[in-house]
Amino acid sequence: MSKRRPLIAGNWKMYKTIPEAVEMSKKLVSLLKEPTDVEVMIAPSYVLLSAVAQEIEGSGIFLGAQDLFWEKEGAYTGAVSAEMIVSAGCKYVIIGHSERRQYFGETDHSVNLKIRAAINSGLAPILCIGETENQRESDETFSVLDKQIKKGLKDFSYDELEKLVLAYEPVWAIGTGKTATSQQAQEIHKFLRNILEKTFGNSLAKNTRILYGGSVKPENIAELMAMDDVDGALVGGASLKADVFSGIVYF
Numbered sequence: 001m002s003k004r005r006p007l008i009a010g011n012w013k014m015y016k017t018i019p020e021a022v023e024m025s026k027k028l029v030s031l032l033k034e035p036t037d038v039e040v041m042i043a044p045s046y047v048l049l050s051a052v053a054q055e056i057e058g059s060g061i062f063l064g065a066q067d068l069f070w071e072k073e074g075a076y077t078g079a080v081s082a083e084m085i086v087s088a089g090c091k092y093v094i095i096g097h098s099e100r101r102q103y104f105g106e107t108d109h110s111v112n113l114k115i116r117a118a119i120n121s122g123l124a125p126i127l128c129i130g131e132t133e134n135q136r137e138s139d140e141t142f143s144v145l146d147k148q149i150k151k152g153l154k155d156f157s158y159d160e161l162e163k164l165v166l167a168y169e170p171v172w173a174i175g176t177g178k179t180a181t182s183q184q185a186q187e188i189h190k191f192l193r194n195i196l197e198k199t200f201g202n203s204l205a206k207n208t209r210i211l212y213g214g215s216v217k218p219e220n221i222a223e224l225m226a227m228d229d230v231d232g233a234l235v236g237g238a239s240l241k242a243d244v245f246s247g248i249v250y251f
């Protein structure tokens with residue numbers, strides 16, 4: 001089976017000021033000059049988007065946001081809409097990251113609304129799902145993922161989801177240095193692709209990129225990417241240094 005175009009996405013989380021982000025972007029642009037089949041995306045915090053967009057213009061690196069609010073506009077203090085993100089130069093938006101679920105009350109229902117808003121604005125949503133350590137230990141991994149994916153994508157038809165990217169991020173592997181083994185990742189990714197197939201049909205399942213996230217680094221990316229159903233990575237900590245991140249892109 002020919003694999004989908006790999007995507008390596010950097011999630012900068014709540015790191016970097018504007019000057020730091022500009023410096024990092026300049027370094028990345030110069031380090032990522034060599035041609036590669038890998039699509040590269042970085043997701044800085046909202047306030048950094050415009051500055052980073054200017055730096056990466058013409059470099060082939062795509063921009064993403066880390067979240068959005070689903071309303072078009074209105075009296076929603078502190079919130080950022082899909083259209084605002086698009087106007088800042090974003091092509092992607094991360095939705096349902098476990099840190100949003102854990103610290104900001106994100107639910108499968110709000111995830112669903114956010115994906116709808118992203119798609120309506122032409123953004124490619126990266127839907128994050130993943131089980132906690134407790135859930136894995138009590139054998140709930142498959143049921144948790146099944147629920148997150150089905151509720152997150154409730155009421156969508158396959159033709160609305162052509163830009164969808166899934167990210168499997170086991171919560172126990174995020175920022176902990178513990179990575180799922182490539183076999184564990186492959187097992188889950190295959191399971192997720194099967195759900196996509198049963199719910200939305202073969203063509204969507206075949207074309208949707210499923211990223212792995214959780215302590216990805218230059219040392220473990222090649223092994224993960226060798227798996228049939230691993231189409232890239234969502235990288236947190238290791239995306240914050242240009243040379244480390246480029247080591248992942250050129251795995």
Ligand code: PGA
Binds near residue numbers: 213
């Ligand atoms: P990590 O984070 O690479 O630092 O584990 C991954 C993520 O949260 O997307």
